Amino acid sequence: MSKKSSSKLSAPIDKLLMVTPYPKAKATMNETSLSDLVPTGTPVVIHLYTG
Amino acid sequence: MDAWAKRYGDSAAFICVSCAGPQLATQFGNQQRLQHCHNTWVDQDDMPTWGQLGCNGFIILDSSHSVVCKASRAYLEVREQAFRHVETLLSALIVEKPVPKQEDGSVDPSVGGACAKVRFGSKDAEEEKEEQQVSKVAKVSKVASVKVAALDDEHEQCEAVLAKLAQQRNAAALQELLSVYEEHFAHEEALLDEHLYAAAKEATGFSADKGARTSHFGDHEALLNSVRKMIDDRADVSATLASVSAAEVQKLASEFEKHATNYDGAYADRLSAAMAAAA
Numbered sequence: 001m002s003k004k005s006s007s008k009l010s011a012p013i014d015k016l017l018m019v020t021p022y023p024k025a026k027a028t029m030n031e032t033s034l035s036d037l038v039p040t041g042t043p044v045v046i047h048l049y050t051g
Numbered sequence: 052m053d054a055w056a057k058r059y060g061d062s063a064a065f066i067c068v069s070c071a072g073p074q075l076a077t078q079f080g081n082q083q084r085l086q087h088c089h090n091t092w093v094d095q096d097d098m099p100t101w102g103q104l105g106c107n108g109f110i111i112l113d114s115s116h117s118v119v120c121k122a123s124r125a126y127l128e129v130r131e132q133a134f135r136h137v138e139t140l141l142s143a144l145i146v147e148k149p150v151p152k153q154e155d156g157s158v159d160p161s162v163g164g165a166c167a168k169v170r171f172g173s174k175d176a177e178e179e180k181e182e183q184q185v186s187k188v189a190k191v192s193k194v195a196s197v198k199v200a201a202l203d204d205e206h207e208q209c210e211a212v213l214a215k216l217a218q219q220r221n222a223a224a225l226q227e228l229l230s231v232y233e234e235h236f237a238h239e240e241a242l243l244d245e246h247l248y249a250a251a252k253e254a255t256g257f258s259a260d261k262g263a264r265t266s267h268f269g270d271h272e273a274l275l276n277s278v279r280k281m282i283d284d285r286a287d288v289s290a291t292l293a294s295v296s297a298a299e300v301q302k303l304a305s306e307f308e309k310h311a312t313n314y315d316g317a318y319a320d321r322l323s324a325a326m327a328a329a330a
Binding site: 009010011012013014015016017018019020021022023025027032034035038040041043044045046050051 | 052055061062063064065066067068069070071072073074075076077079080081083084085086087089090091092093094097098099100101102103104105109110111112113114115116117118121137141144145257259260262263266313314316317318
């Protein structure tokens with residue numbers, strides 16, 4: 001993400017902590033990055049939430 | 052997001068990011084039953100450097116993970132059209148990939164016009180459920196307590212007027228609902244601004260409280276606009292004669308319940324604690 005040219009805007013988040021899927025949804029301390037979570041070549045939709 | 056993730060499979064990724072800690076992330080994952088999209092949270096040190104909450108628009112990255120859309124159309128402003136906007140952008144981004152499998156080959160009426168409303172063969176479960184709900188008398192559910200007595204009373208008033216609307220189904224009851232909503236939302240916003248969002252209003256850059264305030268207050272406006280539009284649509288007919296369909300009442304009741312669950316439930320603990328501390 002940090003190697004992009006200045007004309008391209010990077011995602012507002014990079015370091016993420018994972019939540020396990022429903023029906024056992026639980027926030028974990030398992031850390032990942034956007035690029036590790038989603039391989040290059042795949043478009044991404046990001047939903048920021050606070051409630 | 053989860054429905055999209057299921058539908059698009061490997062063609063696109065969908066990431067939900069809690070900006071209010073791990074507890075909310077867990078709660079959100081369970082409430083929204085997130086199985087297919089990525090549900091995540093960010094630590095205080097890694098908060099978004101820019102952006103907005105989802106109901107003010109999603110952020111869309113292309114396949115090289117560069118931002119192609121900082122904010123898709125806001126659900127608060129255009130409701131379902133917001134989802135169509137995201138799908139249109141995604142279609143353009145994944146055009147070189149195999150087309151994702153579409154369930155039932157349905158085309159949204161917003162894209163396909165009147166023709167898209169015609170369906171052959173069996174209805175999907177969601178559609179049948181919707182029709183069953185409409186055929187029943189609109190049901191008004193009791194919303195959860197927000198732990199502030201005055202606001203709980205006002206929520207009960209809203210429910211009572213919605214129940215009256217379900218029974219009378221006329222524009223006079225709609226007008227009454229609008230008055231009750233206007234008074235309640237104004238009071239709730241004043242309390243939130245005084246006790247929770249005083250600093251957030253002035254915040255620059257990303258602020259979770261500022262985002263929550265914008266979304267919550269924006270949803271108030273959307274609820275008011277739904278009622279106002281229904282009243283405007285009946286402007287030429289006497290208020291007691293202008294009828295309101297069961298489906299419209301159900302829509303209003305569902306929107307109110309959804310709002311109470313998604314927004315009011317989120318402030319309950321903090322607001323009641325802040326008000327108790329200030330007393």
